[in-house]
Amino acid sequence: MSRTRFHLNVVGDFYVEDGCCLACGVPEDLAPDLFASDGAHHCYVQRQPRTPEEVGRMVEVFVCQDLECIRYAGTDSVVRRSLRKRGAAVACDYPGVADEWAILLDQFRRQIRRLLGRLGS
Numbered sequence: 627m628s629r630t631r632f633h634l635n636v637v638g639d640f641y642v643e644d645g646c647c648l649a650c651g652v653p654e655d656l657a658p659d660l661f662a663s664d665g666a667h668h669c670y671v672q673r674q675p676r677t678p679e680e681v682g683r684m685v686e687v688f689v690c691q692d693l694e695c696i697r698y699a700g701t702d703s704v705v706r707r708s709l710r711k712r713g714a715a716v717a718c719d720y721p722g723v724a725d726e727w728a729i730l731l732d733q734f735r736r737q738i739r740r741l742l743g744r745l746g747s
Contacts, residue, residue, distance in 0.1 A: 629697060629719060634664055638674035639700030640684055646695035653696060657683040671696075681705060688714040 630644040640660075642653075647668045653661035654669060660680065662672040675681045685705075688696055689712045698709060699719040709715055716732040 632668055632670045634662075634668075634670040634672075636671055636673060638671065639698055639702070639705075640671050640674055641697055641699065642668070642670050643695045643697055646693055648692060648695070650692065652690050653687045656687050656690065660684060661687070681708070685709060685712055685714065688712065688717050691717075 631641045632644040632647070635641040642661075645668075649663065649667040649669065651663075654663055657680070660671060660673050660675060660683065661669050663669050675684045685708050688698070688709055694717045697717055697719055698705060700706075701720060706715070706718055709718060713732050713735055716736075
């Protein structure tokens with residue numbers, strides 16, 4: 627599936643998909659040096675992570691997001707493994723064969739969480 631990047635994203639492997647953002651503020655709260663908001667209800671990647679600590683905070687944003695609007699288009703095996711371990715393999719644009727089962731499991735877990743959230747309301 628081809629995805630369109632929001633026009634304010636900096637060039638790089640991490641990006642926010644155009645028209646997908648809910649303006650929840652989570653990316654800006656967890657990684658304010660990496661994310662910004664356009665003021666019109668859309669966040670974007672303002673700087674790509676450069677250190678392992680920054681990549682860790684970026685992965686944390688992936689885990690906390692609701693709609694998989696924040697995407698990873700790279701092929702770095704360390705980043706992909708980290709996303710997979712945290713249940714965010716579904717946000718990788720180019721999953722490997724080994725990631726396919728992880729993606730299905732991620733989708734199942736997210737659906738269960740949403741269902742349990744609705745039942746608890």
